Amino acid sequence: MALRLHALLARDGVVADLRRYYGIGLPPGTAPYTGARFEQLAGGGDRPGTADRFTADDLIAVQTLSVTVPAPVALDLLEGPLGERLHTLLRAVPADLDLVDADAGHISVGSPAARAWELLDDAPGVGWVLAGKLLARKRPRLLPVYDRVVRCALGRPSGFWSALHAALRADGGALAHRLAELHWAAELPPAVSALRVCDVAVWTSHHADGHPCPY
Numbered sequence: 001m002a003l004r005l006h007a008l009l010a011r012d013g014v015v016a017d018l019r020r021y022y023g024i025g026l027p028p029g030t031a032p033y034t035g036a037r038f039e040q041l042a043g044g045g046d047r048p049g050t051a052d053r054f055t056a057d058d059l060i061a062v063q064t065l066s067v068t069v070p071a072p073v074a075l076d077l078l079e080g081p082l083g084e085r086l087h088t089l090l091r092a093v094p095a096d097l098d099l100v101d102a103d104a105g106h107i108s109v110g111s112p113a114a115r116a117w118e119l120l121d122d123a124p125g126v127g128w129v130l131a132g133k134l135l136a137r138k139r140p141r142l143l144p145v146y147d148r149v150v151r152c153a154l155g156r157p158s159g160f161w162s163a164l165h166a167a168l169r170a171d172g173g174a175l176a177h178r179l180a181e182l183h184w185a186a187e188l189p190p191a192v193s194a195l196r197v198c199d200v201a202v203w204t205s206h207h208a209d210g211h212p213c214p215y
């Protein structure tokens with residue numbers, strides 16, 4: 001997967017795609033992608049005071065990535081036992097840790113992050129894509145956005161969190177350095193994490209190609 005990522009992040013136009021996505025330097029009247037607000041809406045999902053609880057702002061934020069939390073699950077997240085169980089788990093997931101600096105135990109099977117993902121994935125009408133986006137909103141530096149387009153682009157890796165963690169740490173952190181370079185070159189806002197740079201760069205490339213492989 002590291003080789004695929006390096007190739008995608010080295011392609012011509014990646015900086016322009018990032019700037020277009022986030023609405024940087026666009027002509028007047030040209031709108032950025034709605035996903036540009038995902039990590040920044042209402043101060044971010046990891047902002048102090050609400051980092052360990054799902055809020056209505058988080059439910060709106062994931063809609064900018066073209067997914068919607070089913071109403072019964074949304075109410076459970078905000079007012080019910082699901083929200084309380086996730087609150088307990090999120091308190092054990094660092095909000096200030098980047099994936100490249102994390103230990104494997106932060107994201108391995110049985111970790112608080114993995115258990116939170118399982119709870120969300122099992123909720124009626126949620127599934128793995130929405131579960132990942134909800135957690136990426138709460139821990140944007142540690143947990144990546146991951147959808148069918150990105151999965152297709154990267155060859156359908158198993159254990160995506162662990163695979164990405166290994167790719168970021170390989171070759172002395174070369175991939176992490178490349179993401180930092182792209183963040184700087186595209187003049188992205190500080191709130192945009194390295195993981196989102198990676199996600200947007202891969203997604204825009206593969207989406208532009210028509211997402212040619214099956215889900």
